[in-house]
Amino acid sequence: MLSSVSRRYNLKLSSVSLSRFNSSVAGFKPPFIPITAEKGFPDAVGNTPLIKLNHLSKETGRNIYCKAEWMNPGGSVKDRAALYMIQQAEKRGAITKGATVVEGTAGNTGIGLAHICRARGYKCVIYMPNTQSPSKMNLLRLLGAEVYPVPVKPFTDPMNFNHQARRHAEKLDNAIWTDQFDNLDNRQAHIETTGPEIWSQLNGKVDAFTCSTGTGGTFSGITRYLKEISNGKVLSIVADPPGSCVYSYVKSGGKSLERAGGSFTEGIGQGRITNNVAQDISLIDDAIRIPDEESIAMLYRLLDEEGVYTGGTGALNVVAAVKVAQMVPEGSNVVTILADSANKYADRIFSKKWLESKGIYDAIPAHLKKYVALE
Numbered sequence: 001m002l003s004s005v006s007r008r009y010n011l012k013l014s015s016v017s018l019s020r021f022n023s024s025v026a027g028f029k030p031p032f033i034p035i036t037a038e039k040g041f042p043d044a045v046g047n048t049p050l051i052k053l054n055h056l057s058k059e060t061g062r063n064i065y066c067k068a069e070w071m072n073p074g075g076s077v078k079d080r081a082a083l084y085m086i087q088q089a090e091k092r093g094a095i096t097k098g099a100t101v102v103e104g105t106a107g108n109t110g111i112g113l114a115h116i117c118r119a120r121g122y123k124c125v126i127y128m129p130n131t132q133s134p135s136k137m138n139l140l141r142l143l144g145a146e147v148y149p150v151p152v153k154p155f156t157d158p159m160n161f162n163h164q165a166r167r168h169a170e171k172l173d174n175a176i177w178t179d180q181f182d183n184l185d186n187r188q189a190h191i192e193t194t195g196p197e198i199w200s201q202l203n204g205k206v207d208a209f210t211c212s213t214g215t216g217g218t219f220s221g222i223t224r225y226l227k228e229i230s231n232g233k234v235l236s237i238v239a240d241p242p243g244s245c246v247y248s249y250v251k252s253g254g255k256s257l258e259r260a261g262g263s264f265t266e267g268i269g270q271g272r273i274t275n276n277v278a279q280d281i282s283l284i285d286d287a288i289r290i291p292d293e294e295s296i297a298m299l300y301r302l303l304d305e306e307g308v309y310t311g312g313t314g315a316l317n318v319v320a321a322v323k324v325a326q327m328v329p330e331g332s333n334v335v336t337i338l339a340d341s342a343n344k345y346a347d348r349i350f351s352k353k354w355l356e357s358k359g360i361y362d363a364i365p366a367h368l369k370k371y372v373a374l375e
């Protein structure tokens, strides 16, 4: 299995001849796959660790594993989609040297694109809702991207950030709008990388998978791969924050797009069924909606008990994994995704004032409030 993964990623297993060292070293087998990203930054995307959450596994009697996607070189799961969409555009000849890559993004895809654009010599232009955390916008600017924060508008409105990004690209020569929501290269990145990595890391013993959706590329791609490789045996449950329609769409068999409420999480939640989600809707076994109170409490618990510093969507996904654990037999392996770290949101999610403004401060258990370190 390991050798097939290393072939897929072009990874270089250690080429150092151990016989040059003394005998105690000569017999030593490294407990990891040493990676050399020979082709630069893009080559370091993917192949992230799968971390077992010990306390939650013990508590539920099921093994809960999370994919540490913050360990991608740009800091999130979206590095995978960003890289794959650019690679495919290059293969199609849609962009050449000096091109401009334009995207509408809540942040992480933009960060991934900005890194890869720097590594490839492309210009990067990002449109994003002006409600996103200022630190994400600053990071994009630091990475050389041109950033346009725009008012939040529904997808049906021509001023929605995605349509503005598309129009920007259409006005330029040698430019693409990567269109992450409906571009199936996004989902394909997870069919070819994240799904196989999870399967390989658990030696094919995957019983259930759950995560939330933004574009849906991560959830759909992994679901597609795990369903196909397991002949449909892996249970796949989509998790949704308040204010997103995926839950009601799945529960109503495609009849409702109800999306009441809102969430403190950033990067997930939808008002429509994207092309990436639509491909695999028939593979979804069930949907669960996770209240913000449970997500924020889990975010602090993960920090305190597991040493895991994840953002809101990762915490929501772990709440979902705990619920999914109740649907499978004892000893089963349940997998979810930690899309990024808490870094970009720290000034919000560790601020008492901000948490109170969202009505979620009281959801943090008393013994964990010591982590609310900011005013």
Ligand SMILES: Cc1ncc(COP(=O)(O)O)c(C=O)c1O
Pocket: 076, 077, 078, 106, 107, 108, 109, 212, 213, 214, 215, 216, 217, 218, 219, 266, 267, 268, 311, 313, 314, 339, 340
């Ligand atoms: C923090 C975070 N979590 C989850 C997601 C959702 O991933 P996907 O777009 O693959 O559904 C995103 C997407 O941008 C994100 O930024």
